[in-house]
Every structure is written in C-alpha cells, then in structure tokens.
Amino acid sequence: MSSPLVxxxxxSGYLGAHCVKVLLDKGYRVRGTVRSLKNTKxxxxxxxxxxxxxxxxxxxxxxxxxESWPKAVSGCDYVLHVASPFPLAGTQETIDxxxxxxxxxxxxxxxxxxLKKVVLTSSLVAIFEGHVDGRRLTENDWSILNDKTDAYxxxxxxxxxxxxxxxxxxxxKFRFTVVNPGFIVGPTLTDELGSSAEVIKKLMEAxxxxxxxxxxxxxxDVAMAHxxxxxxxxxxxxxxxxxxxxxxxxxxxxxxxxxxxxxQGYCIPTRSIPDWIVKFGAxxxxxxxxxxxxxxxxxxxxxxxxxEILKIDPNDTRKAVVDMVYTMIExxxxxxxxxxxxxx
Numbered sequence: 001m002s003s004p005l006v007x008x009x010x011x012s013g014y015l016g017a018h019c020v021k022v023l024l025d026k027g028y029r030v031r032g033t034v035r036s037l038k039n040t041k042x043x044x045x046x047x048x049x050x051x052x053x054x055x056x057x058x059x060x061x062x063x064x065x066x067e068s069w070p071k072a073v074s075g076c077d078y079v080l081h082v083a084s085p086f087p088l089a090g091t092q093e094t095i096d097x098x099x100x101x102x103x104x105x106x107x108x109x110x111x112x113x114x115l116k117k118v119v120l121t122s123s124l125v126a127i128f129e130g131h132v133d134g135r136r137l138t139e140n141d142w143s144i145l146n147d148k149t150d151a152y153x154x155x156x157x158x159x160x161x162x163x164x165x166x167x168x169x170x171x172x173k174f175r176f177t178v179v180n181p182g183f184i185v186g187p188t189l190t191d192e193l194g195s196s197a198e199v200i201k202k203l204m205e206a207x208x209x210x211x212x213x214x215x216x217x218x219x220x221d222v223a224m225a226h227x228x229x230x231x232x233x234x235x236x237x238x239x240x241x242x243x244x245x246x247x248x249x250x251x252x253x254x255x256x257x258x259x260x261x262x263x264q265g266y267c268i269p270t271r272s273i274p275d276w277i278v279k280f281g282a283x284x285x286x287x288x289x290x291x292x293x294x295x296x297x298x299x300x301x302x303x304x305x306x307x308e309i310l311k312i313d314p315n316d317t318r319k320a321v322v323d324m325v326y327t328m329i330e331x332x333x334x335x336x337x338x339x340x341x342x343x344x
Contacts, residue, residue, distance in 0.1 A: 005029045006230070007076045009105060010083025011058070012042035014194035015121065015184060018223035019080050021049050024056065026227065033061040033072050033083065045190050063101025069108035077114060078230050081105050082121045084159065091151055098155035099162050106166045110173040117175040117236070119229045121222075122160040124182045124215055124243055125153040128299050138302045139180070139239040160239075175236045177229040179222065182243030182301075186219035186320040187327040197328055200321060203250060204257070204334070208271040213247035213298055216317035228310040240305045244314050247299050256318040257325060265337030 006023050010016040011032025023030050030050075034043055037060050050056040061068040063083060073079060084098050102120070109115050128137055130144025143149070143157045160178060167176045184196050193201070196219075203209060225242045229235045251272060258268045306312050326343040328334045 003027050003029050004077035005031060005075060006078045006080060007031045007033065007073060008080045008082060009033045009061070009063075009072075012039075012046050012190060013083065014188055014190060014196060015181075015219060015222055016080075016082045017046050017049070017189040018186075018219050019082055019226050020046055020056065021189060022223045022227050024050055028055075030056045031072070031076065032056065032058050034058055035062050036060060041191060049189065063097055063104065066104045066107070069104050070111065073105075073108040073112045073115065075114055076112065077116050079105070079109055079115065079118045080121070080226050080230065081118060082226070084121065084156070094151050095155040095158060098159035102159045102163050103166060106163060106170075110166075110170045115174050117177070117230055119226050120160070120163050120176070120178045121226070122163075122178045122180045122239070123156040124180050124241065124301070125150075126157040126160045127180055127239075127241070127301075128215070129153045129157070131299070132297060134298070136245075136300045136302050137241075139241055139305065175233065177235045177237070178239045179225050179229055179242050180239055181222045181225075182215035182217045184219045184222055185216050185317055185324050186315075187323040188219075188331070191331060193328070193333045197324060197333065200324060201328065201334065203254070204266075204268060204325070206269050208273045209250040209254065209269050210273050211249060211251075211275060213249055214253055215243050215247045215299055215301065216253065216320070217243040218315040218317055218320040220320075221312055221314050225306060225310050225312055228312060232310060234309050235305075238305060238309070240310065241301050241303045242306050242312075242314075243301060243303060244317055245301055245303050248317070253318060253321055256322050260322050261325065263339070264341055265339035 006028050008016050008019050008030060011020050012034050020030050020032060032046060037058060043058055047056060059072050061072040109118050126143050127141050128143060129149060131137060131141060143153060145154055145157060188194065188197060222242055225240065229240060251270065254268055258270060261268055329336055329340065
C-alpha cells in the first residue's frame with residue numbers, strides 16, 4: 001500500500017519547501033504546486049530534498065486560475081495550502097489574489113472524494129492588528145481592519161475569514177485547521193531571497209535599528225506544525241497560534257547575530273533609532289510609515305495550543321536568525337568577508 005499523498009501549494013517557497021522536507025522525512029508522497037514547471041531555479045532545490053527521486057512530483061497551478069486546481073488536488077489525501085502572496089509592499093491585488101486563491105483551492109478540495117483534511121497557512125497579522133490593550137491575544141481574536149490597514153494584513157485576515165465561511169458552508173467535506181505563524185525566520189532551503197530574509201537583510205544593512213517589536217517563529221517549527229495539525233484530529237476546526245509567546249525588540253532579535261558574526265567581519269547594528277526620527281521619516285517614506293505604526297506596541301500571545309495539542313515547544317528565534325543569515329551568506333545573498341568561517 002502506497003503512503004498518503006499530500007499536496008503542498010507553493011512548494012518552492014520559503015515555508016513550502018520546509019513543509020515538503022518534513023513530509024518526505026516522515027515517508028509521505030508529495031505533490032507540489034508551482035506557477036511554471038519551466039522554472040527549474042525554483043523547482044530543483046525542492047526536488048533535491050527527495051533522495052529517492054520517487055516521492056515528489058510537481059504540477060502547475062496558479063492561485064488566480066480556478067481551472068488549475070482540480071487536477072492538482074486529484075487523488076490527494078491531504079492539502080497544505082501554504083501559497084499566498086507576501087510582498088513587502090502590498091496592494092489591492094495582494095488582497096484579491098489571497099482571497100480568490102483560497103476559495104479556488106478549497107472548492108477543488110470540496111469536490112475531491114479522496115481528501116481527508118486541509119491545513120491552511122494564515123498569519124498572526126489576521127489576529128493582532130488593531131489590538132493595543134496589552135492583554136495576551138488568543139485564537140479567538142481577529143484583526144480590526146480599516147481603510148488604513150496594511151494590504152498584506154488585510155489580505156491574510158480576509159482570506160482566512162473567507163476560508164472559514166467556505167468550510168461552514170461545505171460541512172463534512174473535509175477536516176480543517178488553520179496555522180497562524182508570526183514573522184518566520186530560520187534557514188532557507190531555496191535559492192531565492194524571500195520576503196522574510198529580505199527584511200532581515202535590510203535591517204542588517206541599517207546603521208541602527210528601529211524600536212519595533214517582532215513576533216517570531218522558526219520556519220522549522222512552522223513546517224512541523226502544519227504536519228502535526230494534518231495528522232492530529234484534535235486540532236480539527238481550530239486556529240493555532242504558531243510563534244513565541246512574547247514579542248522581541250529588533251535589537252533583542254539581533255543579539256546573537258552580533259555574537260556570531262562580528263568576529264567574522266560583519267557590522268551588525270546594535271544602536272536604536274530614536275522614535276522621533278522614524279516618525280519624521282514616515283512623512284516621506286512608506287517603509288518608515290509602516291514602522292512608525294508599530295512603535296510602542298508590545299504584543300504577546302497564548303501559544304498553548306501549539307505546545308499542548310501539536311506538542312511543539314517553539315525554538316529560540318534568536319538562534320534561528322543566526323541559521324538564516326548563514327544560509328543567506330552561503331547562497332550569496334550576503335557577501336562573504338575575508339574573516340568568514342562558515343557555520344559550525
């Protein structure tokens with residue numbers, strides 16, 4: 001009897017590739033979606049994760065092309081819907097693509113008789129936006145949206161709400177769990193600089209760090225959470241916060257980068273930018289405006305479902321950032337110095 005077949009949407013992406021790795025390590029067969037089978041730069045690093053050469057296949061599917069999904073889902077036992085646009089500068093198109101893509105995938109799932117469960121990747125940005133009362137947020141919280149809300153935050157919130165509405169309307173078609181990760185850090189398995197890595201790279205190149213907080217999670221924990229949610233029926237019908245419980249200042253996140261890379265010839269920023277400079281810069285820069293909106297906001301979360309139901313105790317993300325930077329250097333996204341020693 002062949003092992004179960006799992007569809008991973010966006011398999012060539014930062015998180016998607018890690019999900020593929022965990023599935024292959026656990027003996028599953030994997031089908032990954034990519035927008036073009038001709039893009040070997042995206043496919044080859046993920047294909048290389050399958051040492052047997054027999055456990056993974058790729059199919060073309062685009063979030064906005066409804067007709068591409070029935071074939072992708074056909075014969076699958078499980079679906080991990082990881083693919084979603086994550087641009088640094090979101091637009092209305094980001095919102096529309098996320099919502100339409102989620103509906104297209106779920107509709108194909110509802111019409112596939114072999115399918116047992118779908119795990120959807122959402123985000124903490126669908127939970128925390130607009131909450132400033134200082135309490136520890138839970139999966140019962142939803143972001144409070146308005147016309148000034150960041151387009152990416154809006155896209156994740158509305159796409160997840162659309163998913164829950166679809167599941168409610170199509171009861172008993174498949175089991176369903178949503179994973180809500182924080183800002184994902186950790187090593188990359190692909191040969192492209194993703195949005196998360198780009199944020200870290202830009203902060204490393206800055207002369208000083210803004211006093212903003214990050215709610216982080218190791219990409220390896222997020223991948224394991226998806227597979228644990230897929231396998232564990234106790235998680236059915238749940239949202240699951242996937243992150244460290246407490247937020248970290250950018251300077252805290254970079255502590256171990258300084259310890260690890262300063263002696264290797266890298267200048268890691270340690271000073272903080274005064275808030276007034278960030279707020280002044282917000283008048284001229286969209287990037288500064290986004291940062292200014294997060295200043296002074298400390299968000300903390302109840303991650304007990306992650307720990308108690310999925311049995312995942314989050315890794316220290318300061319160490320995960322070190323692993324991330326090493327892979328960025330090894331892959332050429334950050335230049336090697338003459339003092340570079342490489343990972344231990």
